[in-house]
Amino acid sequence: MKTVQEPVFRLLGPVHVRGREGEAAPLRGGKPRIVLVALLLKANRVVPVDAFSEALWEGEPPRSALPNLRSYVHRLRHSLGAGTLIGHPGGYELRLARQDSDHLLFEELSRQGREVLASSPHRAVILLRRALELWRSEQAAPGLERRGMLARELASLDGERLRALEDLAGAWFALDEPRQTLDAAWQVVSSDPLRTRAWELVLRAHHRLGEPGQLTESYRMARAAFRTELGRDPDAGLALLHDRLLADGSA
Numbered sequence: 001m002k003t004v005q006e007p008v009f010r011l012l013g014p015v016h017v018r019g020r021e022g023e024a025a026p027l028r029g030g031k032p033r034i035v036l037v038a039l040l041l042k043a044n045r046v047v048p049v050d051a052f053s054e055a056l057w058e059g060e061p062p063r064s065a066l067p068n069l070r071s072y073v074h075r076l077r078h079s080l081g082a083g084t085l086i087g088h089p090g091g092y093e094l095r096l097a098r099q100d101s102d103h104l105l106f107e108e109l110s111r112q113g114r115e116v117l118a119s120s121p122h123r124a125v126i127l128l129r130r131a132l133e134l135w136r137s138e139q140a141a142p143g144l145e146r147r148g149m150l151a152r153e154l155a156s157l158d159g160e161r162l163r164a165l166e167d168l169a170g171a172w173f174a175l176d177e178p179r180q181t182l183d184a185a186w187q188v189v190s191s192d193p194l195r196t197r198a199w200e201l202v203l204r205a206h207h208r209l210g211e212p213g214q215l216t217e218s219y220r221m222a223r224a225a226f227r228t229e230l231g232r233d234p235d236a237g238l239a240l241l242h243d244r245l246l247a248d249g250s251a
Contacts, residue, residue, distance in 0.1 A: 007100055007101050012137075014142060015144065030145060036076055038055050041103070046088045055148045056068075102134045103157060107160065110127070121172075122171075124167065131164055139154075162198075173201060182205045185198045193226075199218070202218045215246065
């Protein structure tokens with residue numbers, strides 16, 4: 001049986017790099033780590049110097065910003081066990097194969113799972129579970145300072161994890177597995193209680209399990225979350241779904 005080697009770069013959890021000899025590469029200091037994550041998030045694209053400055057320093061960067069950045073890049077070049085770190089006029093680029101980084105693998109597997117969700121939910125479950133197993137925490141690069149492009153890109157990646165969980169819940173529901181549907185959907189609303197699609201799956205799963213009391217309690221929780229966070233009720237469609245499931249049993 002062929003052994004699948006773990007990705008060289010891992011940021012779906014604490015940032016980790018496998019060095020040239022297979023050992024963990026040292027990444028001392030927060031600044032080089034920020035530079036690496038910025039390069040990974042924009043893999044195979046040029047990251048402008050201004051974007052690095054925005055991620056590295058709060059407010060106005062120091063006069064030594066550019067020499068400091070060059071120093072961080074130099075240190076990374078000696079640590080990386082894969083990929084090619086290239087300098088461009090006005091920026092840097094890290095060239096990677098998809099299998100070299102866990103976030104690129106996750107994006108590909110979750111995309112594949114989403115594409116077959118309607119036609120083959122069983123296959124979707126396999127792909128989406130493989131994608132989600134790459135995550136070692138609920139947040140990408142936990143503990144890393146999130147500023148500028150890093151804040152935007154990491155928040156987007158965290159959101160893609162929740163979207164993949166929603167897709168997994170939908171696939172389980174299509175396979176008539178309401179307990180697994182609830183497990184995945186509750187993970188979503190526990191992290192972000194404003195995701196209407198996940199709440200819909202929670203309600204449908206309780207209905208399929210014959211749990212009208214839990215259905216109504218979950219809808220009450222959704223309303224409370226929306227009122228607390230946004231000062232309003234969820235979209236009308238969620239209320240209509242709740243009422244329809246209670247009234248006539250249609251899913």
